[in-house]
Amino acid sequence: MTIKEKQQETVEAFDFMEDWEQKYEYIIDLGKELKGISDDKKTDDNLIKGCQSKVWIDAEFKEGKLYFNADSDGILPKGIISLLVSIYSGHATQEILDSDFKFIEEIGLQEFLSPSRANGLMAMTKQIKFYAVAFQLKS
Template sequence: MTIQEKQQEIIDEFEFLDDWEQKYEYIIDLGKELKGLPEEKKSEENLIKGCQSKVWLDAEFRDGKLFFNADSDGILPKGIVSLLVRIYSGHTTKEILDSDFDFISKIGLQEFLSPSRANGLMAMTKQIKFYAVAFQLKS
């Protein structure tokens, strides 16, 4: 599946939810499905700066693709980062860098988040792009 197809799949999933309470619950459920990170990966190096909660994002480059895993000490941020992991994990650095984050506005996520959580979301997306740039330079 392409990044755009994964984004559309999430947009379609959110269209079936009637209100933000249901969307909120869905995001929390997604976070519960995230396998999380072992303690040694919850390092300062993997900590995303700018998030209200602690959010860690780890990236591994293998077979020409980036694979992400993440964790958070907050239930909502864990669900949000799980969406990003689902979309961007398993793609090449070029695919990630050529993609956008339009799905966030299409599901209305930024409108729902407090300003500090919206800043955290932007920090998560920037970190994914940062990893793509860093690993592109290595390959």
């Protein structure tokens, strides 16, 4: 499944939910499914700057694809990063770089978040793109 298809699937899932309480619960459930990262990966290098909570994201490049793993000490940010990891992990760096984050607007996530959490969300998306650029330069 392409990134675009995963984004569309996410938009459709959010459209199906009636209110933000259901969407909020869905995001939290996504966070519960995230396997997290080991303590040795919870370093300053993997810490996303600009998030209200601590959010770590680690990337591994293998067989031409970028794989993300992440964790957070907050339940909502953990759900948000889990959503992003599920969409962008396992894709080629160029596909990640060619993708956009319009689906976030389409599901209304930024509007639902406080300004500081919205800034954290943008920091998460920038970090994903940063990893794609960094690993593309290495390959």
